[in-house]
Amino acid sequence: MSAWDLRQHWASHWTLDPEVHFLNHGSFGAVPSEVLEVQQDFRDRLEREPVDFILRHVPELWEAARHALAEFVQADPAGLVFVSNATDGVNAVLRSLDFEPGDEIVYTNHGYNACNNVVDYVARRSGARSVVARIPFPLSSAEEAWAGLQAVLSERTRLVLLDHITSPTGLVFPIEDWVPKLQARGIRVLVDGAHSPGMLPLDLRGLNADYFVANGHKWLCAPKSVGFLYVHPEHRDEVWPAVISHGANTPRPGSPRLHDQFDWAGTIDPTPALCLPACIQVLGDMVAGGWPAIYDRNSTLALRGRELLCAALSVPEPAPGAMIGTLAAVPLPPAPADHEPSAFTPDPLHTRLFEDHRIEIPVFHYPGEPSRLIRLSAHLHNRLEDYEALATALKISS
Ligand SMILES: Cc1ncc(COP(=O)(O)O)c(C=O)c1O
Incomplete structure (x- = not known):
């Protein structure tokens, strides 16, 4: 059981759009205002x-x-x-x-x-x-x-x-x-x-x-x-x-x-x-306990987010928790047959989650079986509510 209150977050340090559940820190990061x-x-x-x-x-x-x-x-x-x-x-x-x-x-x-x-x-x-x-x-x-x-x-x-x-x-x-x-x-x-x-x-x-x-x-x-x-x-x-x-x-x-x-x-x-x-310095000072606490809190949040995601999709957790840092991917059913996957063509679910639910999360074509993955991120600007919103949206969208 984690000591962290995963509803606590540090989003006020970022200029991220408060209307968006930003679950894709992994692609391009996001910069705190103090660093900007x-x-x-x-x-x-x-x-x-x-x-x-x-x-x-x-x-x-x-x-x-x-x-x-x-x-x-x-x-x-x-x-x-x-x-x-x-x-x-x-x-x-x-x-x-x-x-x-x-x-x-x-x-x-x-x-x-x-x-x-x-x-x-x-x-x-x-x-x-x-x-x-x-x-x-x-x-x-x-x-x-x-x-x-x-x-x-x-x-x-x-x-x-x-x-x-x-x-x-x-x-x-x-x-x-x-x-x-x-x-x-x-x-x-x-x-x-x-x-x-x-x-x-x-x-x-x-x-x-x-x-x-x-x-x-x-x-x-x-x-x-x-x-x-x-x-x-x-x-x-x-x-x-x-x-x-x-x-x-x-x-x-x-x-x-x-x-x-x-x-x-x-x-x-x-x-x-x-x-x-x-x-x-800025990130290390943001959380009591500094960087070790950041690593621990963010990976705890990613694991909890993955649990919610797997429950929403009714799939088992696809990898041992010990192999998860602050990114976690979960298999999805194959994309619609008319979708031609490429690095420049977003998956329809990716677009739907953003347009209908204001959730930014990548959905990847994966060369193998399963052929499609959804990947969440967890950083200090995220909180449990982001993953709860994702779970709810997936139940509606799938
Ligand atoms: C594992 C891995 N390697 C390399 C890169 C490339 O990073 P960049 O686009 O900053 O060069 C990424 C980007 O997401 C990545 O995930």
Whole structure:
């Protein structure tokens, strides 16, 4: 039994539309007003004297943001660089590697489409092969998931793109257990931790993955768009940004090569990255008990929301509670036959829930059986009433 009163919420810290039950924090995050104010302040300084701000002030603020983030995710700042988003980070890593014809690069059927596409692209250009590991959903245990991944590993497997928290199915894979097992077979691991920071505690030094890519603009609630890439010490001289820029021939005295390569990716808006220290502080101060309490409260709410959702749909819970963070997906019956699923065509139920009930929640086409999933999110702006509204709407809509 949770100690949390799940009707308590912190929505007044966000500018989200109070008329909408916003159950899709997972896609693009949402930024608290205190952080928006910090960003506005940076933007005002930037636009007052762009050259002065970018050349004389950003470098120090950038380092401060890097160090604050490194402390939060327990990483060595020398191996940590900002990227625009997780897709950018996955591109940087995969396009830096030289694959040979016949090499195999593995991702799972729970992987994120854009990142899987990067694997397919890199494989196609080098003569390597993309291999998709089939992990069932519904899933009975982490062991069942590992069995699905292990089944496709071979002597030719060079790299596994491994989601920490899966996008369509909202599962937390036990990467602390899997990364060393893969590395022991001589396989490099690129962790797609797009959802990890702010959803659960991270210890990237301890994890020791070859590469870890993540977003700041999801559960850390940073302005869009900022992500990061953390590189193992052994690979720091081999990784190139997706956008080659001044750093390629302009080393800075005392600066690690990795930082030189990534710190100036052409002219970008630096303010989302500069806001990261504020995000860590503002959210951490919002709830008594700080970040550990946020992780606990949000995952308790996601589990309770999932219970309500499963009861409304009369389906069993599709994965162990221990594999749920703050996202949870539940199977739905197949979409109407006249619906052609694509990343750009919303499912009719998605549209109906929004238009008729003011509930924002994603309904995904899933390549397998079940073929359709609904995925809820839980952050501090959510409360139990949001999921009760969803349960009621689903009983009406189905
Ligand atoms: C697992 C996973 N990886 C990568 C991404 C891509 O994130 P972005 O669009 O910020 O690059 C997402 C986005 O939802 C995701 O869920």
